[in-house]
Amino acid sequence: MTAFDELMAFQRETSALGQIAGRLGWDQETVMPRGASPQRAEEMAAIEAVLHARRSDPRVAEWLDQAAPQDEVGKAQLREIRRAYDRAVKVPADLATAIARTTSAAQGTWAQARADEDVSAFLPVLEEVVSLKRQEGEALAQGGDVYDAMVEDYEPCTTGAQIAAIFDEMRPRLVALRAAVLERPEPAALTGSFDELTQMRLTQKLAVAFGYGLNNGRVDKAVHPFSSGSGLDVRITTRTSETDPFNCFYSTIHEVGHAAYEQGIDRDYLLTPLGRGVSMGVHESQSRIYENQLGRSRAFTGWLFDQMKDAFGDFGIADADAFYATVNRVHNGYIRTEADEVQYNLHIMLRFDLERALMAGDLQVSELEAAWNDRFKADFGYAVDKPSNGCLQDVHWSVGLFGYFPTYSLGNVYAGCLYQALRGAVPELDEQLAEGDTTGATAWLREHVQQHGGLYAPREIIQRASGVEPGPEPLLDYLEQKFSGLYGL
Structure with a gap:
């Protein structure tokens, strides 16, 4: 296998694991028992730890340096992999895991606070989420605008x-x-x-x-x-x-x-x-x-x-x-x-x-x-x-x-x-x-x-x-x- 082939095989496995994480999120918002929230938070944290390790794996950088795509599609694949890798390596693994754990739990807290019309019940966990996301933004921005770094996740090349x-x-x-x-x-x-x-x-x-x-x-x-x-x-x-x-x-x-x-x-x-x-x-x-x-x-x-x-x-x-x-x-x-x-x-x-x-x-x-x-x-x-x-x-x-x-x-x-x-x-x-x-x-x-x-x-x-x-x-x-x-x- 060429470096490009090895990179794409690795990427497909990472993407498959990401789909599993997405399915856990779907389940949480549709049919998951309400009492399962603490356990689901740990499950989401565990899979995020695996995903972050793969996304920031040093082999990805090596494959990117060695890969020689043959067409426009291959070049676009490398562009997107490089962009994701460059972002992943800037975020500490423990921070990525903490964000996954906290936001999973926060979703349940928000849903209950919304039902109860109780902002005070939601603000403490939102404070945690904001703090963690700001840390992530600072890591990604590396001295630049924190919010711009966050927008990049959803709308690349936009400030x-x-x-x-x-x-x-x-x-x-x-x-x-x-x-x-x-x-x-x-x-x-x-x-x-x-x-x-x-x-x-x-x-x-x-x-x-x-x-x-x-x-x-x-x-x-x-x-x-x-x-x-x-x-x-x-x-x-x-x-x-x-x-x-x-x-x-x-x-x-x-x-x-x-x-x-x-x-x-x-x-x-x-x-x-x-x-x-x-x-x-x-x-x-x-x-x-x-x-x-x-x-x-x-x-x-x-x-x-x-x-x-x-x-x-x-x-x-x-x-x-x-x-x-x-x-x-x-x-x-x-x-x-x-x-x-x-x-x-x-x-x-x-x-x-x-x-x-x-x-x-x-x-x-x-x-x-x-x-x-x-x-x-x-x-x-x-x-x-x-x-x-x-x-x-x-x-x-x-x-x-x-x-x-x-x-x-x-x-x-x-x-x-x-x-x-x-x-x-x-x-x-x-x-x-x-x-x-x-x-x-x-x-x-x-x-x-x-x-x-x-x-x-x-x-x-x-x-x-x-x-x-x-x-x-x-x-x-x-x-x-x-x-x-x-x-x-």
């Missing part, structure tokens, strides 16, 4: 300052659109009771309609919807509310976007660095375009309206046009995952600024709840009513995902670019979506984005697919056109 500049460009138009829309009469909200088993049957149908392969996946319920895995085993979760089936349906469509990306990657890349999404921003471009530009379109909501009538009978919405307005209703709310397209990015900007301040040491964990509530009141004009609608609503910080939140808005920006190109490439898109047929859109996304996995850098894959340099203007134009039409602006 906090670059993200802040994008957000500064987006905010004025978003705020102006929000203000104009909220001055107009609000469409009717969905009311009534919707059987949760029926929701799950329809959500399974929606998952299949958007191309999710159930032979290599499954749909379960969790406190916070997520997608897990890659290659031949890609699982999603959703959640149900008896009074809000949209929460279930659009959480499912969103997670199917993630899962379809992973299922669509070239199988030749299985269990290699290229065999997963290249970044969370690109990942979110898929979930957000599935959920919003496709799933909340006038064409697709017409089909969904008929499906809901078949499933639930008369549910108080007169026709498909009224249903479209209800699905896209801009309204006050606290929850990021339930936010309309106009206000969603404002929720992300709040989190981005707070977590950046936490990592810089400018904001203390003990001050987080007050800082969140003050910022929310300033941005949205009304007060947070309870912790589960405030700083306890998201799972991300409990499991150490600092630097993750801005990728949601980067995904929206990328989705805007992709949708602009998709409309030109598939002129019959609306006719297809009106029949519940997403294959024109999903096949285009699979061909131009998903199949490539990690082959190209994040901004490069979006530029190659869309034909434009990624920027927020296509997204903002789309939002203004859509909601001006909906609200008669």
